[in-house]
Amino acid sequence: MIPIDRYPKEITLRDNTLVTLRPMIAGDAESLWSFLRQLPEIDKAHFHEDVDRREVVERWAKALDYDAVLPILAMRGDCVSGSATLYRNRTGWKQRIGIVRILIAPDVRHLGLGTAMIREIRHLGEKLALNYLLAEVIEEQQAAVRALERMGFEKAAVYRNFVNDRKGHLHNLVVLLHPMSGLEKDRFF
Amino acid sequence: MSCPICGREHSSSPGRGRRTPAKEGTCPYKGVAYVELRAGHDQIYFGRWRRMDASSIDLRKAYRQLERLLREIAAALETEDIPAARMDLEKAFEALNTAGSGEEGPESLRYMDHALSYAHRVIGDLLHEKGLPPHSPADFAGWYDAGEVPFREDW
Numbered sequence: 001m002i003p004i005d006r007y008p009k010e011i012t013l014r015d016n017t018l019v020t021l022r023p024m025i026a027g028d029a030e031s032l033w034s035f036l037r038q039l040p041e042i043d044k045a046h047f048h049e050d051v052d053r054r055e056v057v058e059r060w061a062k063a064l065d066y067d068a069v070l071p072i073l074a075m076r077g078d079c080v081s082g083s084a085t086l087y088r089n090r091t092g093w094k095q096r097i098g099i100v101r102i103l104i105a106p107d108v109r110h111l112g113l114g115t116a117m118i119r120e121i122r123h124l125g126e127k128l129a130l131n132y133l134l135a136e137v138i139e140e141q142q143a144a145v146r147a148l149e150r151m152g153f154e155k156a157a158v159y160r161n162f163v164n165d166r167k168g169h170l171h172n173l174v175v176l177l178h179p180m181s182g183l184e185k186d187r188f189f
Numbered sequence: 190m191s192c193p194i195c196g197r198e199h200s201s202s203p204g205r206g207r208r209t210p211a212k213e214g215t216c217p218y219k220g221v222a223y224v225e226l227r228a229g230h231d232q233i234y235f236g237r238w239r240r241m242d243a244s245s246i247d248l249r250k251a252y253r254q255l256e257r258l259l260r261e262i263a264a265a266l267e268t269e270d271i272p273a274a275r276m277d278l279e280k281a282f283e284a285l286n287t288a289g290s291g292e293e294g295p296e297s298l299r300y301m302d303h304a305l306s307y308a309h310r311v312i313g314d315l316l317h318e319k320g321l322p323p324h325s326p327a328d329f330a331g332w333y334d335a336g337e338v339p340f341r342e343d344w
């Protein structure tokens with residue numbers, strides 16, 4: 001069961017901005033596309049596709065499958081201010097690992113939205129009985145790395161000059177892991 | 190508990206109540222959600238035990254305050270469905286036990302620090318469930334005899 005009964009969830013940011021968290025739906029393509037377009041290049045480096053192209057985002061919106069990819073959007077009115085996505089494999093040796101991707105709009109940074117999104121993903125990960133959450137962050141994204149660490153993620157590895165951005169420049173990749181409570185129960189089987 | 194700043198008993202209001210700006214003479218904790226937990230946290234956070242000249246009495250006092258804070262957090266968590274917070278609370282108790290089991294010294298201090306950090310995260314989880322921003326001790330530092338308060342960057 002995907003634990004989405006907690007949505008929509010309203011949260012207040014440090015500057016009293018009200019944001020509503022909820023899973024992405026098909027009708028969000030346009031607002032998600034606008035959100036992605038305003039993000040700095042470095043935040044988009046991990047995407048396999050050119051998310052500045054509207055048809056790419058429209059295709060995602062049509063193919064939503066929460067079992068595999070669960071995108072939680074932070075909405076301010078009709079605008080997307082942030083997203084936290086949990087990627088899962090339904091079968092195979094990584095089915096107890098959730099991969100986390102969090103994106104925050106430049107105009108709401110440092111107001112606690114990123115941390116709130118990490119809390120959401122931690123909650124979902126626990127409810128889905130995952131053993132680990134895994135986050136991959138480019139080392140320059142220091143605020144994100146520190147926020148993940150404060151929320152219980154631990155640096156597992158730093159790969160030097162490992163990933164390239166869309167202009168071909170190389171960056172260090174930080175891999176962070178968050179052990180979940182289910183791990184303790186599983187460990188001795 | 191009585192408030193570490195004004196000495197009064199603040200009633201808990203874990204609702205959506207936001208912090209009312211402190212007028213002169215009024216207590217900054219008045220009306221905030223989970224007031225006992227936040228005031229209890231800050232009392233330890235800004236406590237003497239972390240100073241260079243702390244005595245063993247300061248340390249024992251902080252240990253007892255931490256014990257009480259964790260018990261109060263456990264009580265608040267009982268009615269909430271936040272598994273991640275439960276895990277953090279367990280770790281907080283573990284750290285506190287480790288701190289209490291050995292001799293007093295830097296190791297003990299370090300584990301008490303860990304316990305307090307876990308407690309802070311759980312308080313943040315409780316607040317998040319109510320839709321509120323996390324607790325920031327820096328917002329209350331002015332009311333304590335606090336030296337330098339580490340800057341806590343938010344994301």
Ligand SMILES: [Zn+2]
Nearest residue numbers: 192195216218
């Ligand atoms: Zn007071």
